[in-house]
Each structure stands twice: as C-alpha cells, then as structure tokens.
Amino acid sequence: MTAHWTIATVRKALDEGKISSVELVSAAFTEIEKEGGEGNRTFIRTFKNTAITQAAASDALRKMNVPQGPLAGIPVSLKDLLNVAGEPTTAGSAELAKIAQPASADADIVALLRAAGAVILGHTNMTEFAYSGLGINPHFGTPLNVWDRQIGRVPGGSSSGAALSVAENMAVAAIGSDTGGSIRIPSAFNRLYGFKPSFGRHSLKGVTPLARSLDTVGPLANSVECCRIIDAVMAGHPVPEANLRSLVGKRFGILETIALDDLDVEVAGSFVRALETIAKAGARLERIKVDAIERFWDIAKLGSIVGAEAFHAHRGFLQGHANGMDPRVRQRLEVAGGISSADYLDMLDLQKDMQVRTHLATRNYDAVLMPTVAIAPPELKPILASDELYGETNLKILRNTAIGNILGRPAMTIPIGMPDGAPVGLMVMGEHGGDAVVLDHAESIDYVLRQ
Structure with a gap:
C-alpha cells in the first residue's frame, strides 16, 4: 500500500493491471501485522483468510472481464459495532468478547458493501460501546494519533481504529459510527475525510446501538469522492458522478453560536485561512448567530x-x-441511569425545537461551515491520569460535532491543517436529507483548498 490510496486510484490501478486485489489486501495485512506498528491496537480481530479468498475471487472475475461493483477488490475495515456473519461483534468491550456469539448474518450495510465487491479486512478498535470522543480503550490499547507520535496524542473517537486503519495504509476506507462526532472527530484528528449522513439515511440493522435517536454510520477515507461512493453503496443507491461546482455565488453561513468559542490558536488560524481561500474563490461568507443552537446547553x-x-x-x-x-464508560452510564423519564422527554422536546428553529435560520444557505473540533489532538498521558481532564476534554472535543447529531443533519469534515502543524478539520453541514448537496459542496471546497 502506498500513502493516500483512494477508491478511484485503486480502481484504476486494478483495472490497468498494475496491482491485483490479492497484492493490495496482502499489503494491507503487512501494515496491520508490522512489528512495532499500530496494527494490534487498530484492529481487534482480522479476517485474513476470508479477505484473501475474496480478493482472489475479485481478481479472477476481473481477468474474465465480468462486471463487478464499485468497490470490487478494495480493502475496507469495519468498526467493531457492525455484524459480520460468523464473527462476534464486541463493541470494543473485553467483557462482551467473553460471551459474544458469532453473528448469524451480516449487518445490512455490510451486506451492501460485500455486494459492491468490498473486501472486509476485520473489526477495528473503538471506545467501549462508542461512548466517548477521545478514542481511548484500556482493554485493547489505544492507537496513537498519526501526528506527533513522540509525545503520543489521542486518536479521536469513538471510531479510533477506523481512522488509524486508513491513516496507516491498512485499508483504503473504513466504516465507523457517529452518534456525537465519532466519525468526524477521528477523521479531523488524523487528516482524513469523514462523512456523517443524515439521521435515518442508512439501515442500522445489525449495528450495536449507542443512542437510537442519534446513531448514524458512515465512511472515513482519503477523499470526499471515496465518502460519496461508500455512502451511495450503503444507501443502496447508484454511485453518482463527481460533481465539482464553482463556488462563485455560493452562500455559506459561518456558525458563530457555540462553534467558534474557545478555539485553539492553530485551529482558529487554519479555519480563517480556509475561509479566506473559499471567499477568494467567489463564495459569499456570512457569520450567523442561531439562538436555537443554545438549546445544546439546555x-x-x-x-x-x-x-x-x-x-x-x-x-x-x-x-x-x-x-x-x-x-470511565461505566461511570458515565451509571450517571445516565439517574436521568428521569420526564427529563428525557424534555430533552427530546428541546431537540425538536432546536431542529425546527435552526432549519428556519439556515435553510437559505448552501451549507454551514465551522471547525470540526475546537482543539488540536491533546496528549494522551495527562488524560489517562485525570478523570477531571478526561471529562473536560471529551466534552470540548464533542461539542461542535454533536450539534450536527442533535440536528440530525449530514456533515462532512475535510482536512485543512498546515502540513507541518496540528491536524485540523473544516466541517461542512447541510440540511437534513441534503446528503448529496453536502458532499457536492464539500468536494468543491476541498478542490479549491488543495489548489
């Protein structure tokens, strides 16, 4: 595997015979199994024999010119929440691993990925039960962020292994889940692209739940186009063509409410530079305050x-x-057990009010922009040593992304940090159901920023 494979470049290399799927998958496992690497902390279990067999079958079909799906022969990792027939699903839990039985069937989206030709490599590591934005797992180890390995920084979570599998060239793309930011946070922290779809866009049958009114599943990858392809496959839709649009005349709202509070200097600097480039490309940028977003704190x-x-x-x-x-996961669950039914229903009412009023405030914008995460990836050791710091940091990391989950909206993160600096993400958020529009705008913005 070479750095920054995308689905498009891999598919081209496969079609031109420059690499076989077996070679590609074998290279992925070489990275996973590398001594001293992050593989043993990135994957909880791998399906090597099955993956090589699937890759060989794809190669044989390609030699016979048999039409295959858009992910034919391409190695993909799955977060340890998604059922794979014949394998246990353990949600990053050592206790659950002791009692979990093999799944009787693939999760719906796993079946769709297989039908599209994807080669499933294994289950990736995660925060236990997906209940944190930091990506720490005391049972299976915590994979280290790609940035500043000497110090050692959190990978972002809860889809920590999903992000590292792509960032470390162990997979071309990964599937994670996002309930409060668990795709977008590790993507932003590891210089990747990550897409959280609209709530309800994809089937969650065969996916271990965290919060049934917020859970979504989506891709982490090396391009917006990769995310577009995987999102379409998981939705059971035809894969659309790339749709780069001019930014001239596009109207983007810069969300001031909550999202710009207490930004790290490096995050703020990267965000401002990105906005300046977007504006120079002809987009209209307007700072907007949306009072309904304050419902987040209510x-x-x-x-x-x-x-x-x-x-x-x-x-x-x-x-x-x-x-x-x-x-720490146990303690947070135990505290949550004290939430009354009345308070829960009040929270749902506040969520609905936030959704309706925010839609009225943002519906005339092409998209809403904000930093994906307010801070750069923090050091791991101090957080491991302090419950108080863990809680404070977890809340700050989740803050911006969780807004999109409460709203149920699609949101894409694209990397904007300086090459020699901290990883930083720009979040492009749309209206509920406007997934294709968000992906189009994100791809156009990303193209401008890469020039």
Missing part, C-alpha cells in the same frame, strides 16, 4: 440524550459486567 443541563439512550441500550450488560468495563 439539553446538557438535563443530562444528555446520548446518556439516557445509552443506559437504556446497555443497562442489562452494565448490571452483570460492570467490574470488567472501562471505568
């Missing part, structure tokens, strides 16, 4: 929708296996 005062629904999803497991859980 919801937080009552607990959290994620917490209430996560406790509902995992309370049975918590009762029987608490001692074997990540203590």
Whole structure:
C-alpha cells in the first residue's frame, strides 16, 4: 500500500493491471501485522483468510472481464459495532468478547458493501460501546494519533481504529459510527475525510446501538469522492458522478453560536485561512448567530440524550459486567441511569425545537461551515491520569460535532491543517436529507483548498 490510496486510484490501478486485489489486501495485512506498528491496537480481530479468498475471487472475475461493483477488490475495515456473519461483534468491550456469539448474518450495510465487491479486512478498535470522543480503550490499547507520535496524542473517537486503519495504509476506507462526532472527530484528528449522513439515511440493522435517536454510520477515507461512493453503496443507491461546482455565488453561513468559542490558536488560524481561500474563490461568507443552537446547553443541563439512550441500550450488560468495563464508560452510564423519564422527554422536546428553529435560520444557505473540533489532538498521558481532564476534554472535543447529531443533519469534515502543524478539520453541514448537496459542496471546497 502506498500513502493516500483512494477508491478511484485503486480502481484504476486494478483495472490497468498494475496491482491485483490479492497484492493490495496482502499489503494491507503487512501494515496491520508490522512489528512495532499500530496494527494490534487498530484492529481487534482480522479476517485474513476470508479477505484473501475474496480478493482472489475479485481478481479472477476481473481477468474474465465480468462486471463487478464499485468497490470490487478494495480493502475496507469495519468498526467493531457492525455484524459480520460468523464473527462476534464486541463493541470494543473485553467483557462482551467473553460471551459474544458469532453473528448469524451480516449487518445490512455490510451486506451492501460485500455486494459492491468490498473486501472486509476485520473489526477495528473503538471506545467501549462508542461512548466517548477521545478514542481511548484500556482493554485493547489505544492507537496513537498519526501526528506527533513522540509525545503520543489521542486518536479521536469513538471510531479510533477506523481512522488509524486508513491513516496507516491498512485499508483504503473504513466504516465507523457517529452518534456525537465519532466519525468526524477521528477523521479531523488524523487528516482524513469523514462523512456523517443524515439521521435515518442508512439501515442500522445489525449495528450495536449507542443512542437510537442519534446513531448514524458512515465512511472515513482519503477523499470526499471515496465518502460519496461508500455512502451511495450503503444507501443502496447508484454511485453518482463527481460533481465539482464553482463556488462563485455560493452562500455559506459561518456558525458563530457555540462553534467558534474557545478555539485553539492553530485551529482558529487554519479555519480563517480556509475561509479566506473559499471567499477568494467567489463564495459569499456570512457569520450567523442561531439562538436555537443554545438549546445544546439546555439539553446538557438535563443530562444528555446520548446518556439516557445509552443506559437504556446497555443497562442489562452494565448490571452483570460492570467490574470488567472501562471505568470511565461505566461511570458515565451509571450517571445516565439517574436521568428521569420526564427529563428525557424534555430533552427530546428541546431537540425538536432546536431542529425546527435552526432549519428556519439556515435553510437559505448552501451549507454551514465551522471547525470540526475546537482543539488540536491533546496528549494522551495527562488524560489517562485525570478523570477531571478526561471529562473536560471529551466534552470540548464533542461539542461542535454533536450539534450536527442533535440536528440530525449530514456533515462532512475535510482536512485543512498546515502540513507541518496540528491536524485540523473544516466541517461542512447541510440540511437534513441534503446528503448529496453536502458532499457536492464539500468536494468543491476541498478542490479549491488543495489548489
């Protein structure tokens, strides 16, 4: 595997005979199994024999000129939330790994990926039960961020292994989940592209839940186009052609409310430089305040929708296996168990109000822009040593991305940090159901920023 494979470049190399799928998948496993590498912390389990067999079958079909799907022979990793027939799904939990039975069938989206020809490499590491934005896992190890390995920084979560599998050339693309930012955070932290679809866009059958009214599943990859292809496959739609549009006359809202508070200097600098480039390309940028976004803090005062629904999803497991859980995940679930039904319903009412009023404020913009994460990837060791710092950092990392989850909106993160500086992401958010539009604008913005 060479650096920064995309689906398009891999497909071209395969079609031209410059590489076979078996060679590609073997190279991925060479990276995964590299001594001293991040592979053993990036993957919880791999499906090597099956993957090589699938790759060989794809190569044989290609030699016979048999038409295949858009992901034919391309290695893809799956977060350890997605059922794979014949394999356990353990959600990053050592306790669950002791009792989990092999899945009887693929998750719906896994079946769609297979039908498109994807070669499934294995289950990637994650925060236990996906309940944190930091990506820390005390059971299977925490894969280190690609930036500043000497110091050691958090990978972002909860889809930590998904991001590292792509960033470390162990997979061409990865599938993660996003309930409060778990695709976009590790993507931004590792200089990747990540797409959170509109709530309800993809089937979640066969996906371990965290919060049923917020959960989404989407891709992490090396380009917007990669995310577009995978999103279409998982939605059961034909793969659309790339649709680069001029930014001249496009109207983008720069969300001031909450999203620009207390930014790291490097994040703020990269964000401003990106906006200047977008404006020079002809887009109209308008700073907007949306009072309804303040509902985010009103919801937080009552607990959290994620917490209430996560406790509902995992309370049975918590009762029987608490001692074997990540203590910080366990503690947050136990606190969430104290949220009353009245407070939960109030939070849902606040969410609905936030959705309706924000739509009225932003519907006339082509997209809303903001920093994906307010801070650069923090050092891992101090967070491991302090519960207080863990909580504060987790909240700050999740803040901007979680706005999109509460709104149920599609959002794409694209890398904008300086090559020799901290990884930084620019988030492009649209209206609910406007997934194709968000991907179009993100691709056009990314093209301008890369020139």
